[in-house]
């Protein structure tokens with residue numbers, strides 16, 4: 001039985017960043033160090049949601065994700081720590097061998113159910129959440145990525161870790177919750193830049209819409225949209241090499257889904273954009289290192 005430290009309080013966090021060797025004025029914001037399991041942004045998003053559920057008398061948290069989901073992994077751990085039952089609805093079919101992520105989730109008490117592709121594709125529908133919550137007494141549905149007012153505001157805690165003296169900050173974009181939280185709480189004059197890690201043939205119109213519905217307009221952030229590579233969760237050979245080179249050069253591991261694409265974007269822009277080199281830049285290491293395990297297994 002591994003003994004893990006307590007879940008930290010984001011409000012009390014100190015600045016934690018180090019210089020990127022070879023890129024003067026770029027700082028790596030060490031969200032990967034906030035907790036060995038619930039690293040970076042997942043805890044900032046989950047904490048306010050789970051506290052709200054506690055005060056609402058919720059007993060069971062139901063959520064969705066893939067077999068390597070950082071979100072389900074963090075939810076299973078935090079749920080167990082905070083006294084919730086958790087149910088993970090996983091994109092099926094059930095594999096012959098469960099991923100290390102799902103094995104961890106199971107060990108933290110998560111009830112894992114594999115859904116067919118067709119059922120899983122309904123996961124953003126309101127009826128889906130209702131259907132599953134009806135099966136468990138006093139349950140609540142936690143949307144993938146956490147997109148909600150509470151989670152966005154929780155993500156503002158990143159500024160404590162990044163520091164308030166930056167000219168620009170760069171983060172990965174999955175659901176966009178982290179980007180929204182950064183933009184909403186940004187010190188005036190600090191540019192907020194998001195790097196989408198999934199492809200969108202419609203120029204991220206849906207993401208921009210979602211953000212503007214939360215009062216975050218086109219002037220509040222920028223998107224660097226050329227670094228999604230082959231798409232969400234797909235690693236190219238050159239991204240793979242970037243992970244290895246970065247670890248050798250900086251002594252820091254990157255995850256294969258989010259941080260590799262984000263850090264690569266920063267490295268590329270630093271070479272090509274002269275004004276970027278004059279700025280004091282923070283780049284968020286959002287964690288997610290549990291997702292590296294398939295890399296080592298050669299999957």
Ligand SMILES: *Cc1c(COP(=O)(O)O)cnc(C)c1O
Pocket residue numbers: 040041042070071145172173174175176177178179255258259286287288289
């Ligand atoms: C989930 C996750 C993200 C994406 O954050 P959003 O708020 O959904 O955009 C980024 N990095 C890591 C490591 C993650 O696990």
